Every structure is written in C-alpha cells, then in structure tokens.
Amino acid sequence: MVIVMRLITHPDLSNVSFWGALLLQVGIAIALLQVNYAYTIIRSRTMLPAIFYLLIIGAYPLLYTEWKGSLAAAGTLICLVFLFESYQKPDSQKNALNIGLVLSLCSLVCPPLLCLLPLFWYGFYRFQSLNFKTFFASILGVMTVSLFAFIWYVYIEKIESFVSVFSDYRYLFGLHSFSLSIQDIVVYSFVSILFFMSGINIFLSGLSEKIRTGTYLKFLYLMSVCLAILLVFQSEIKASWILLVYIPVTFMISHFFTISTRKITSWTLIVFILFFIGMYVWQVLFLL
Numbered sequence: 001m002v003i004v005m006r007l008i009t010h011p012d013l014s015n016v017s018f019w020g021a022l023l024l025q026v027g028i029a030i031a032l033l034q035v036n037y038a039y040t041i042i043r044s045r046t047m048l049p050a051i052f053y054l055l056i057i058g059a060y061p062l063l064y065t066e067w068k069g070s071l072a073a074a075g076t077l078i079c080l081v082f083l084f085e086s087y088q089k090p091d092s093q094k095n096a097l098n099i100g101l102v103l104s105l106c107s108l109v110c111p112p113l114l115c116l117l118p119l120f121w122y123g124f125y126r127f128q129s130l131n132f133k134t135f136f137a138s139i140l141g142v143m144t145v146s147l148f149a150f151i152w153y154v155y156i157e158k159i160e161s162f163v164s165v166f167s168d169y170r171y172l173f174g175l176h177s178f179s180l181s182i183q184d185i186v187v188y189s190f191v192s193i194l195f196f197m198s199g200i201n202i203f204l205s206g207l208s209e210k211i212r213t214g215t216y217l218k219f220l221y222l223m224s225v226c227l228a229i230l231l232v233f234q235s236e237i238k239a240s241w242i243l244l245v246y247i248p249v250t251f252m253i254s255h256f257f258t259i260s261t262r263k264i265t266s267w268t269l270i271v272f273i274l275f276f277i278g279m280y281v282w283q284v285l286f287l288l
Contacts, residue, residue, distance in 0.1 A: 049250045082095040100141020100142045
C-alpha cells in the first residue's frame, strides 16, 4: 500500500532520488524487524515496527525523495545494532569503532549527524560498556573517516568545501527557528500522545520485561526525545531528523500496542492505522 500510494502521489517516477529513498526506507523497515527479533525489544514477533515506520513517514511527502536522510537513518540503525551488541561487554572497542566509522561516513551527507556521538557514549554507559578503550575507539573511527575525507578533498583540490562544512559550528550544533505546517502539527500531536503513553508503561508501570530489554527500551525513549529536540531546532535538515526520530519511536509505540491486551488498546491501534491511511488519502485528494 505504501509503495502504491507513493506512485500515485509522486508525479516524476523517473526521479532516481525517489527510488533510492524508497528502497532505503523499505530496507530500514525490514531491518527494524530483524533488530527486534535479534534483541527482543518487543517480546513477541510482530510486523508492527515496519508497518508503523512506513505509515508514519508516508505522511510526509518531502521524504519521498530524501535519499540523504534515508541513508543517515540507515546508518543510525546500524549504529544501534553495534550499541545493543555491546550490552555488558566492557571489551566493546570494535563496536565503538564501528559506530564512529558509520556515523562519520553518514555525516559526509548529513554533517549534523555527529551530534549523536555523545548519545551513543551515554548508551555505552547505560549498557555498562563505557570505558577509555570504547571512548577512544569511537573517536578513532570518526578521525579515520575525517582524515580520508580530508585527503580526498585535497586530492581533488576542493579543500575549501571540506573546511566550510566541518568548520561551521552553527550548522553542526546550532539551534534555529522552526515552523510547523498544519499537517506537521496534526501528525506530531497524534504520535506524541501514543509516545507519551508508551513512556508511562516503561517508566511508571510495572514493566514485566527482562532487565536487558528494559534498558534497551529506556535508551530508545531517551534517544527519541533527543532526536525530537534536534528536529525542532535544526530545521535545515528537518527531513533527515524525521526519518531518524521515527526509528526509536516506532519501537516504543509497537511495544505499547503489543504488551497491552485491553480492548481500548485494540481500538486505539485501529484508529492509529486509519489515521495514517487517511493522511495518504488526503494527499491524493489534495494533489489531484
């Protein structure tokens, strides 16, 4: 359905960026399922993370050709896998190095992605694997890619392009004004309510999960909040942050709908799906 609706709403099907973004976003959705199966973030095998991710990002037509943001989101998900793999493993230098390498590679197309490195350090701390070795390994990964990028730009005699991107502190870490459309307000509000309810289940209710799973969920919740803040204040790459923030958010919402057996939760799930299908229909009617 997601692919069909995009084909209907996108006028230029010969656009390479459209197909590249679509393949990456579908790949992320499939990878969410594999991550859930591997680390049991949600206790049961469910398709909800993939379904929710595609449904939610489908409400934003600006994402249909956003291949750079999709690539950054895919890289961030890979980094999450390396982080989860380091749980209670002090000798996780290799995972930390890989996180530094992947983040810095993705920063070549989305430089502000380097803002997430401290978040992964905190993740190592929460997973009891942060030490000097893992900290230095992550820095080494970033420095390695940056050095190769610097050498490449020197070789092609465009060193000013490299310096201008990574020397602009305001672009990497600055806060900017942010404007919301009516559609943004509706979608953000709807998802935020469910996200808040999932947080209540994790932090306030008696979460009947393993300690490891609970640690994963709490980190994903914090990650969602941090990415949402970046989304609000770094409007220049709004599309990229949207694609990133809904990776942990879909895990949280999927967990909420999976652990609850109450009838009202089932009705809420139906409303959730119908809401985003309605957003697709609105796009078709508006564009046509």
